[in-house]
Amino acid sequence: MRLTLTELTKSFAGHRVLDAITCDFGELRSLALIGPSGGGKSTLLRIIAGLETPDAGAATLDGEAVAFTDEEKLRAHRRRLGVVFQAFNLFPHLTALANLTLPLEKVHGLSPAAAEETARAALRRFQLADHAHKKPAQLSGGQQQRVAIARAIAIQPRLLIFDEPTSALDPEMTAEVLDVIAELKSEGRDLLLVTHEMGFARQVADRVAFLAGGRIVEHAPAAELFAAPRSPECQAFLARILKY
Amino acid sequence: MIAALRSTFCATDRTPASLRGRALSGTLALGLLSGVSFAAFSALRYHWAWEPVWEYRTIFWRGWLTTIGIAALTLPLSCGLGLAFALLRRSVFLPLRYVARIYVEITRGTPLLVQLYFYWYIFGQQLPRDFRFVAGALILSLFSGAYLSEIIRAGIESVGRSQLESARAIGLTRAQTYRHVVFPQAVRQILPPFAGEFANIVKNSSLLSVLGIEEFALAAGSVSSVTFGYFESYLPVALGYLILTLPISLWTQSLEKRARFET
Known part of the structure; x- marks a missing residue:
């Protein structure tokens, strides 16, 4: 997939969750979004999934701009994506x-x-x-x-989107779900995921983007970002999260 | 001895009663209540006279059938109105939403009796006599529709936001979301209070007697004014309504039980 974001901005009740994000991730199979809570990961993912409308800016997937203002086209966009939520969201x-x-x-x-x-x-x-x-x-x-x-x-789907797919699971079940996602990746499916499992992000993502304060602070191939994060924010975040 | 009595007549969630215990307790309760009623009537020295009332049995019968007819008309009509107003209250178009809101608040905030007279003078009187009960059913539907719409709205709102999001994510349209996701889940919440409202509709239909619609309660009224046997006229009425409402009430209870198990 090829994902580009242009000046993407979103506020909730006066709080800027996404702050004019512009980014071209290049051609890739899987992208993981990591970063502190409230940094804008889930909002960005939901905008790309067509579930949230940005205040300004554009998102382009494989050269097609997501039509945020046209409900009909937006539904067509959602139809071609497979979204998996943190709380499963099955129909009970x-x-x-x-x-x-x-x-x-x-x-x-x-x-x-x-x-x-x-x-x-x-x-x-x-x-x-x-x-x-x-x-x-x-x-x-x-x-x-x-x-x-x-x-x-x-x-x-053309793209599978996972929003913290294991955050509501205990460790044993986390492993069982991560195995499935890793298997899908090895089949060559395109993945976009938000996760707190750093080891998993490193293993499954081609590229990892670090979001904090509503901006993409840095993004790099997974191995590179985890081995040598450039920004102090990302260094501090990884140090904190990998401490235990 | 005490232990035996307790095991027969007492029940908790952990130690449910036996069939024998329930049968004995039921008999005891019925006996107690009829004993009290009997004592009350003995104190009154009331002289029962069923023969005059029995002569007017066809009036009762016709009244009862009219009540059933009114209820049968009102149930679907009020469900339709309730659903329509519940959806209007969720409309994105504000004027419609407010119309629904005002209707519900006015209807729920004023006595049915006042509404009956009010609507009746607007459109009820123009109708031929045989169609009066249709107008009565319509007024009753407008009344109950307000209550049902609140029940339906609560049911719809009980379906979580995550469900709506999930429906959107898989690409369902708004109508499909209601049809396949919201309504099936809301119905489980809605059914028990709905059944309760159905029983209310049956009972409220007795007020239509003030409009001269010859339903069950009016039948008893006219018979009692001739025979002066008030108890003899109104006891069958109580029984006749119970025959209609008791099954609804039992149905409600079984629904409530099922809803509890499923969640």
Whole structure:
């Protein structure tokens, strides 16, 4: 993917969350956004996902500007992305299977039979075949997040977006979800993720961007950024977070 | 002995009652209540006279059927109005939102009796006699619709923001989001208070008697004015309403139980 941001600005209640971000990340497969809480990572990710409208500026994905003002085009943009949230956000009244078939049928126009076949294949892939008929409440956190990933994958998105996918999970389940994401990366899927798992970001991301105070303070190939961060902010952040 | 009594007549969440215990307790409760009523009527020295009332049974029967007819009309109508106003209150167009808000506040803040007279003088009187009960049902629907719309609105708002976000993220339209994500989840919250409001509709229909609509309560009123047997006229009415409301109430309770299990 190729992602460029131009003068991207967003404020919430007078507080500037994104401060005129301009950045061209170049051609890459996976990008991780790291940085302190409140630094603007999630807001930037949500803007790229078409879930939030910036106050000013533009975001371009593979040469196409995200049409923030046109709800119809914005929906078309969202349709081609697979978004996985921190809190899973599965539909609690639907079974795991129906959580996958709903977008396939209603958004992507598959027939019920085709949707079910696609959904079952996606669930099988993440060892969830036995859980197809369970409601989210009957699944563990790790299983729920894997269902959410299966839902994101099933529609064959151009880009997978993860918003702190393991922050609501205990360590064992974190590993189970990170394994899945790493596997998707090794398949060559395009990924954009916000994460607090630095080891994982280093392993899975081609490029890592450090956000603080509403700006991209620096971005570099993952190994480079973690080995030798240039900015004092990033050095301090990594020192703090890697202390334990 | 005491332990045996306790295990029969007492129940907590951890030690549920046996079938025998529940049957015995039920009989005891009914016996107690009928004992009290019997004592009250004995003190009154009331002379029961059922024959005159029995002669007017067809009036009761027709009144009861009219009440059922009114309820059958009012239920779907008020649901439709309730849904419409609940959606209007979430409209992005402010004037519509305020119209819905004002309607709900005025309707809930004034007595049904006042509304009945008010609406009646506007459009009820022009109707032919046989269609009066339709106007009555319409007024009742306007009244209950306000309450139902608040219940529906609360149900819709109980569906979390993360659900709406998720629906947006997968690319559902606004209408699809309501249809596939919001309503199915809201219904679980809505059903128990909804069923309670249905029972209210049945009971409130008795007020239509003030408009001369010959429903169940008016039937009892006219019979009692001829026979002077007030208890004999109104006891069957109480029973007739219970036959309609009791199943709704039991249904509500089973719904509440189910909603608890699922969450």
